[in-house]
Amino acid sequence: MTNEFTWKVGGAQGEGIDSTGEILATVLTRMGYYIFAYRHFMSLVKGGHTNYKIRASTTDPVYYHGDDLDMLVAFDQTTISENEDELIEGGIILHDAKFQAQTNRQGLQVCSVPLLDMAKELGNPIIKNMVAAGASAYVLDIDPSNFYEQIEQQFAKKGQELIDLNKTAFNKGYDYIKENYPDVRKPAPQATRPGSGYLLMNGNEAIGLGAVLNGCRILAAYPITPATEILYWVLANLPKYGGKVLQAEDEIAACIMAIGANYAGVRSMTSTSGPGLSLMMEALGMSGISETPLVIVDVMRGGPSTGLPTKTEQSDVNEALYGSHGETPRIVITPTSIPDCFYQIGRAFNLAEEFQVPVIVCTDLLIGMNKMSFQDLDLSTVDITRKNLVSQEQLDALEKGAFKRYSLDTESGISVRSIPGQKNGRYCALTNEHEETGLEIEDVPMRNAQMEKRFRKLNAMEQHINDWGYEYKGSETPDVLIVGMGSTQAQICEAIKQMDGQSVGHLQYRCLMPFPKDTQKYFQAAKKIYVVDNNFTGQLTGLISRELGFHDKLTPLLKYDGNPFTIREILAAVKG
Structure with a gap:
């Protein structure tokens, strides 16, 4: 017996597939299992194939849903x-x-x-999902009492009659398998850790929680898959902290609202996916030239255009790095897991305010819309650091109208900013090129000086990123180096575990701009380098080539069918 098992339910959309999976995922978490729950679905309200897969472990957190499957519950032949x-x-x-x-x-x-048929006998065809849960419980040898507790909590507000109906449906499924297939068993390994005190959440929820706890008080957004859950979670929780959610008419307006709120001194953000990020490009330039903080969360999906709205991909990287007209310094962060989404969104707010630049946090559907269970988040990491704000005492010491919002007299390229309403802190924040007080100019020396000032920020940023911008594990002189960004970390780690006896290194990027050039030493030392790129053109491979070189050493592993990399695919490429 191993320390884990996998289970999947599938059928047509609209048949209650997600609710079936959610019930089991919640029960297993409360029983003390570490789980990762993965949703595969189409961009249809009803019809089309969907499935929900759970991988459960008794010993370690699970960051990926796994390549294999122990049990499949099928509502249809598809x-x-x-x-x-x-x-x-x-x-x-x-x-x-x-x-x-x-x-x-x-x-x-x-x-x-x-x-x-059993569900129809009970008067509600959709309740077949609870019948399936009962049947699964017998096969997995899970005590029904664990499900009773979940049913009672889930339907408590809907009355005892519905609670009893769901329990009856569950028992019908459990008893049917017990009576007709008593020897078909796949006993789940016994969970030993306490189930209480563990979180079950997806990356979108982790982003929302991290934003709220790190001082965000305005979210301006337009609904778009797979980022909409950020909007929903924040809408349900931000008002408790005195914040507001603004559903804009489109992504253009949402981004400008977030910029305006930041200009006014309120920590603000917007969330979107690839098509929405494209619409925000002009506003991103506005943030850059006006040096107004901005946090954008891009939950990447398959593109281009509408593309694959409900599938995962890492193809917005070039858009995040180089999008918008002209040249704008920015920071691009790619969280590596669901818990890491919580930590990196907090970092994003601090960096946006410290450097007064756009910060784009690129997750993807794999970690954005799928759930895992893990220990409580470390709330001691929450550090609301509001830097480079001019004090009223400093403004009082200036002559009237002498505040230089875009002062060139700064080695780091960062000038202090005022908040509207501060006496003697008024300045022009227009989007034209400007002189030090913000007035529009076109003369060459000042234009050059302001561009150079803004891009000096990149040098200051680079001092931060080596501590958190990447993770490296393995041999210092590996025969094989596997490189990834963001969410591919889990599959790469598991693939490397199956490469026993080989000299392997694993480099995972968490920050793409500024690029952590300190990582050059790992490329220099490795004999073979494989770059796991969840897109068609090898965008991470291209970035490494531009920043570090090593063109002759880099072998891209590409996948662009809307599905995450599997462990087998990585192993086959590296071993082949």
């Missing part, structure tokens, strides 16, 4: 056809008896269960 390749030898298929299951695999255990 679920079997599209997912049976993941099943291990001896794996279990539990399918609705409404269809005759067909499989191309040998050595599987197939159980036919009248999920829909």
Whole structure:
């Protein structure tokens, strides 16, 4: 018996697939399992295939849903056809008896269960998801009392009648398997840690929580998959802290609202995905030239255009690095996990205010919309540092109208800023090129001086990033170096664990601009280098080439079908 197991339920969208998975994910977390829950779905309200996969471990946090599958619950034949390749030898298929299951695999255990018929007998066809949960509980040898507790809490506000109905549906599924397939078992390994005190959340929720606790009081956004959950979470929680959520008419307006609120002294942000980030490009330049802090969260999805709205990809990197007309210094952060989303959004607010630049936090659908359980977040890391604000005492010491918001007399390129309402702190914050007080200019010396001033910030930024901008593990002189950014960290780590006996290094980037040039030593020392790039053109590979060189050493591993990398794909490329 191993220390983990995997389970998946699938069917047509609108059949309650997510709720089935959510029930089991919550129960397992409360029982003391570490879980990662992955949702695969199409951009349709109803119809089309969807599935929900859970990987549970008794010993360590799980950051990826896994390549293999122990048990598959199928509401339709499509679920079997599209997912049976993941099943291990001896794996279990539990399918609705409404269809005759067909499989191309040998050595599987197939159980036919009248999920829909039992639900209809209870008067509600959709409750087949609870019947499926009961059937799964018997196969996994999970005590039904764990589900009863969840059912009571989930439906407490809807009355005892609905609670009893769900318990009855659960028991029907449990008893049917027990009576008809008593020997079909895949006992889950026993969880030993206490289930209380552990969080179950996705990256979007972690972003929202981190933003609120780090002083964000305005979120301006327009709904877009897969970033909409940030808007929903913050809408439900920010008003408790005196904040406001503004649903704008489009992403252009949302970004400008966030800039305006930051200009007024309120920590503010906007959230979006690739198409929305494209619309924000002119406003990003506005933030840059006016030196107004701005935090943008881009939950990346498959592109271009509408592309694959419900699939994952890392193809907005070049847009985040170089987007907008003209040249604008900015910071680009790529969190490496769901908990890391919490920590990096706090860092983003501090950096945006310290350097007075746009900070773009690029997550993706893999960590944005999928959940994992983990220990409580370290709230001691919350540090609301509001730097480079001019004090009223400093303004009082100046002659009237003498405040130089864009002073050139600064080695770092950062000038102190005032907040509207401060006496003698008034300045022009227009988007034209300007002189030190903000008045519009076109003369060459001042234009050059202001551009140079703004880009001096990059030098100051670079002093920060070596402590947090990347992680390196492994041999200092590896035969093989595997490089990734953001969410690919989990699969790379697991692939390396299966490369026992080999000299391997793992470099994972968390900051792409400014680029951590200190990492050059790892490329210099490695014999072979593989770059895991979840896009078509190898955007991380190209960035490394531009910043560090080593063109002849870099082998990109590309994937752009909307699905995250698997461990097997990384191993096959590296070993092949």
